[in-house]
Amino acid sequence: xxxxxxxxxxxxxxxxxxxxxxxxxxxxxxxxxxxxxxxxxxxxxxxxxxxxxxxxxxxxxxxxxxxxxxxxxxxxxxxxxxxxxxxxxxxxxxxxxxxxxxxxxxxxxxxxxxxxxxx
Amino acid sequence: xxxxxxxxxxxxxxxxxxxxxxxxxxxxxxxxxxxxxxxxxxxxxxxxxxxxxxxxxxxxxxxxxxxxxxxxxxxxxxxxxxxxxxxxxxxxxxxxxxxxxxxxxxxxxxxxx
Numbered sequence: 524x525x526x527x528x529x530x531x532x533x534x535x536x537x538x539x540x541x542x543x544x545x546x547x548x549x550x551x552x553x554x555x556x557x558x559x560x561x562x563x564x565x566x567x568x569x570x571x572x573x574x575x576x577x578x579x580x581x582x583x584x585x586x587x588x589x590x591x592x593x594x595x596x597x598x599x600x601x602x603x604x605x606x607x608x609x610x611x612x613x614x615x616x617x618x619x620x621x622x623x624x625x626x627x628x629x630x631x632x633x634x635x636x637x638x639x640x641x642x
Numbered sequence: 643x644x645x646x647x648x649x650x651x652x653x654x655x656x657x658x659x660x661x662x663x664x665x666x667x668x669x670x671x672x673x674x675x676x677x678x679x680x681x682x683x684x685x686x687x688x689x690x691x692x693x694x695x696x697x698x699x700x701x702x703x704x705x706x707x708x709x710x711x712x713x714x715x716x717x718x719x720x721x722x723x724x725x726x727x728x729x730x731x732x733x734x735x736x737x738x739x740x741x742x743x744x745x746x747x748x749x750x751x752x753x754x755x
Contacts, residue, residue, distance in 0.1 A: 558744070560692075568684075568692065568735055568746040584743035585643070618691050626739050628682035630703070632691040 525549040527557075527619050527633035534639045535609050542605035543636045545619030552600040553577040556622040558629055559593060559604045563615045571617075573625055574602055582625060609640045644668050644738050648747035654755040661723040663750045665736035670716045673740065680740035683712055683721045686749075687732045695734075696721065728754060 530544040559571040572583040576595040595602040620629035645668040655661040671680045679699035684692040694703045696712035709724045736747040
């Protein structure tokens, strides 16, 4: 069974750093891309970027370039999304999702990681 | 960037009636080399991650009830729920994957009238 399991809820203060994770199982992790999607409270879906764990090829939405870093560790089937200095506006639910290629639909999604940034 | 515009923002439909959601892209998402529309539809229920319903604009994902159908080509697309069921209450999103970056429409909330 294909699964993407994300790390748990985070509560952080502005200026703190954070790295959340998405672990894949039930498929060959290095054969699929992983996208990250943001959903701010009560809002729609925003595509942030994508990584191919096989060679760490990474592409970012212009809206998120320089704001976050996407990485992966193929030895443990895990993709990451990280911030070096959080802002209150980073408060959102973050989803990872699997794709066969970089220009493809997402067939499996993680359960989401809620990040709350508040002083 | 390709902008995806959905309409309406919300709609209320009686049980058993048809629901129609529209999605328009700012440029064609039809890839001429393979004649495929790079367009997907997702369903998101409260407190849940999105779920893939339709891809290549009209191909139903395995396990998705056949009351869900997708149509359209180029820049104009439609998701139709032929006979609305209570469990279909959700927000529906279109997404293009024609080019970077992959953008979503703003979503359409479907409720029971």
